[in-house]
Amino acid sequence: MSKSITFKVLSGEGLGAAAKWLNDNCCKALTAGPVIITLGRESKSRAQEAKYHVLIKDIAKLLPNRSPKAWKCLLVKWYDIELIEAGTPLHKPGERIWDSKYMEWTYIRPSTKDFWVAEAGEFIEYLYAFGSNENVKWSAQSTDIYNEYKEAQQ
Numbered sequence: 378m379s380k381s382i383t384f385k386v387l388s389g390e391g392l393g394a395a396a397k398w399l400n401d402n403c404c405k406a407l408t409a410g411p412v413i414i415t416l417g418r419e420s421k422s423r424a425q426e427a428k429y430h431v432l433i434k435d436i437a438k439l440l441p442n443r444s445p446k447a448w449k450c451l452l453v454k455w456y457d458i459e460l461i462e463a464g465t466p467l468h469k470p471g472e473r474i475w476d477s478k479y480m481e482w483t484y485i486r487p488s489t490k491d492f493w494v495a496e497a498g499e500f501i502e503y504l505y506a507f508g509s510n511e512n513v514k515w516s517a518q519s520t521d522i523y524n525e526y527k528e529a530q531q
Contacts, residue, residue: 468496
């Protein structure tokens with residue numbers, strides 16, 4: 378069974394402490410065998426996920442014959458394409474592939490589970506802007522989510 382530990386670096390000033398932490402922990406871990414070192418970014422939180430699902434649920438009321446799951450698929454696609462067109466794509470954007478069996482282009486949307494924290498935050502803002510432009514009747518929970526994000530940006 379593998380176990381992973383993490384050390385979060387917030388700025389270049391934290392690199393010295395990170396190097397010491399890495400050295401200390403690698404030395405301990407190597408007694409049990411080889412170690413894999415991975416460098417990455419913090420992914421979105423469950424709280425962010427819950428927030429965008431609330432917004433998508435409200436948006437899905439625009440066309441009740443379309444499920445929240447279908448809406449999520451479209452909204453993530455539209456968000457992804459908008460970012461690509463703006464020149465600031467997701468770190469793992471969607472992909473268009475040719476389906477040679479049915480002779481058509483197919484779009485594979487990005488997975489929201491791969492969103493970084495900032496990407497998920499921007500997606501929440503995108504959802505609120507989209508819904509507002511479409512005259513979505515926001516629930517109290519959705520309004521609270523938006524107000525929380527607005528306050529955090531000040």
